[in-house]
Amino acid sequence: MRVLAADLDAVARRMRSVDRVALAVHEQPDLDAVGAAAGMLDLFGQLGTPATLCVAEGELLPFEESMLPSDAVARRPPAPGETLFALDSGSLPRLALDLGDWRGEVVDIDHHHDNTRFGDLVLVRPQASSTSEIVCDLARALELTPGRAAAIALYAGISFDSGHFRHTSTSAATFATAAWLAALGVDVTAVYRELYERRSPGAVRLEGRALAGMRTVADGRALIAVLTRADYAASGAADHEAEGVVERLRAVDGVDVVALVKEQEGSPRVRVSLRSSGADVSALAARRGGGGHVQAAGFEADESPEEVTEWLSSALARLLSTASS
Ligand SMILES: [Mn+2]
Structure with missing residues (x-):
């Protein structure tokens, strides 16, 4: 595969021009993976582009019922002609997806420092708290605002990956993004309870x-x-x-x-x-x-x-x- 350096605008431009999209996340998906996927589904919805989160059979998506539209998740590999947007995954083999003999364009959006830069377009920001934060950057580059349900999922993803805003990856940009999401109607107390105060x-x-x-x-x-x-x-x-x-x-x-x-x-x-x-x-x-x-x-x-x-x-x-x- 060609490896091109891509900036935010290049990926935003590709999001505008792509016809059909398969999203994928890393195996044993966490809340950042789910938040980033929910955000991307919402953005593609606003762009009028069909998008499906493709996941291997047996992979559990946390908060799937509340954070992902049920008709947007499919237990199948990407279809021919779909562009694969890989989210929060350091490498292609780490995806919660059996690609089989699928071949097609891959866009790699991630924040792992050891990301293998595997896509045709690569947007890897190791300094970002989370892939959910990068998806918010994409939304702003596209001049779109996530719907309320997607905003909740993105906020949850940022909270989860940043250890609720305390890991060293938490920057001023992380707080600014969280503030932006809160202004979109995220009930931050409710998300905190749901994520951290539901222990058995x-x-x-x-x-x-x-x-x-x-x-x-x-x-x-x-x-x-x-x-x-x-x-x-x-x-x-x-x-x-x-x-x-x-x-x-x-x-x-x-x-x-x-x-x-x-x-x-x-x-x-x-x-x-x-x-x-x-x-x-x-x-x-x-x-x-x-x-x-x-x-x-x-x-x-x-x-x-x-x-x-x-x-x-x-x-x-x-x-x-x-x-x-
Ligand atoms: Mn992550």
């Missing part, structure tokens, strides 16, 4: 187990928490309910890197989430075939939680002994 008792119990068993590495500069199937069973929590744990670990004073090792029900056996306040955890994740952002990354492994934890302990001890302190 099981999720809180699960967090308690993870925190109680956490281990310290490198004199407390790294923390590792492990959740096994037994922890999920004892707390009565579902797989996706471990989300708050890494953030809780990260809030500990004097900690540079935190890791959460989660044992899965099926395969891969283990998923690891990494967060840091400076050290490059995406490089660490890449050594195990994973990736992500400098300060937020992850990988998967088929070893036992214990084996992965041992590997992490020594890798983190090495990383923090070489990193400037």
